[in-house]
Amino acid sequence: MPSVASIPSVPRVLQWDVHRLPNAVGKRVLVTGGNAGIGYFVAEQLAGAGATVVLGSRDTGKAEEAIASIASRVPDARVKHVPLDLADLASLKASVDALGLDRLDAVVLNAGVALDHPPRRETKDGHELMFGTNHLGHFALTHHLAPLLTTTPGSRVVTTGSFAAKSVRLDLDDLQNTHDYQPKRTYSRSKLAQMLFALELDRRLRAAGSTTESVLVHPGGALDSLTPSRPPFHVRTTGERLSRLPLGLVVQGKDAAAWPAVRAVLDPSVRGGQMVSPRAFGLRGAPRTEPLWKHLADSTTAARLWAASCDLTGCEPTFTAP
Incomplete structure (x- = not known):
């Protein structure tokens, strides 16, 4: 058993203030889907703390609008696409080569x-679109x-989950949802x-002795009508804001949903x-750590999913101790 002196100290934050973030100057962060929605506000808040932020997005026009919006609110923002x-x-x-970086924090x-409605759609690689994009990608x-x-x-590595995942289980024999396809x-x-x-990535990182850490987040409930305007890609009318005010007791806007990430x-x-x-x-509300949901601790299912993902993508995330 290691002695107390041999256990590395971990800086503690007694109270996290979402409006007074620590200085992030020098940090480099890639945000996938950072041009809209929750991802946009993750990028805006990180840029406001001084980080260099890269927006990963298919749509160059929307990414440029997001960069202009962040620049209008964050003097000297360091954001690119x-x-x-x-x-x-x-x-x-x-895409990774195009980052032009030699390190990534x-x-x-x-x-x-x-997707809300059928028909079932597939990626360029032939995978069901939501599973193929959200997970395999x-x-x-x-x-x-x-x-x-x-x-x-x-x-x-910060992975955005969803409250929607709390009530479902994976079908490891039909990961592509080819049978009884139900979009939601x-x-x-x-x-x-x-x-x-x-x-599973966290378990593998620790086993490899890597200093990289895998953290899981979920944003809670987020509505556009409770989200502050960021024209031109999101404009909230006064009527929408007033009509949805009661919902603010239960859920929040996408700016607050970015806080956990x-x-x-x-x-x-x-x-x-x-x-x-x-x-x-x-x-x-304010972000905090919470106990894992019971089915998230199923390491057997996670390991089988990992193996299937390696087969489906032809690659495997591998980290070694520096």
Whole structure:
């Protein structure tokens, strides 16, 4: 058993203030889907703390609008865009090369596709679109980012899950949802796959003696009508804001939904394998660490998902101790 003196100290944050973030100057962070929604506010808040932020997005025009919006609110913001299409696995290495970085402090795996209605759709690689983009795309991206993250002591992989994943289970015999396709269930399963990936990655990082940490977050409930305007890509009318005010007692805007991911990137007291979520019933409020849901601790299912993901993508995120 190690002596007390041999256990490395971990900086503690007694009270996390979402409006007074620690200085992040010098940190470099990639945010997938950082051009809109929750990802945009993750990028805006990190840039406000001084980090250099890269928006990973398929849509160059929307990324440029997001960069202009951040620049209008954050003097001297350091934000740029890299083309990123998680539904095209063969393109991901080129996207990582286009970062032009020799180190990376964190990646926030935030981008996602959510379909509400049939028909079932597929990625360029023939995978069901939501599972292929939300999980397999981020799985493969992490593989390509591993050298940059390994080069950076204390780097972090922050994976965005969802409250929707709490009530579903994976079907390991039908990960592609080819039978009895139900869009909302398929989306929830894709988010559960991401969450299991984050925790299996944490186990593998610790086993390898890596200083990179894998942190899981979920944003709670987030509505556009409770989200402050960021024209031109999001404009909230006065009528929408007033009509939805009662919902603010239960859920929140996407600016607040970004808080768990921002804390997971910047708070040195958050550790790998932990889950950060909104304080009030996991739906709204300041971010805190919370116990893992029971089915997230299923390491057998997570390991089988990992093996299947390796087969489906042709790659495996591997981290070695620096």
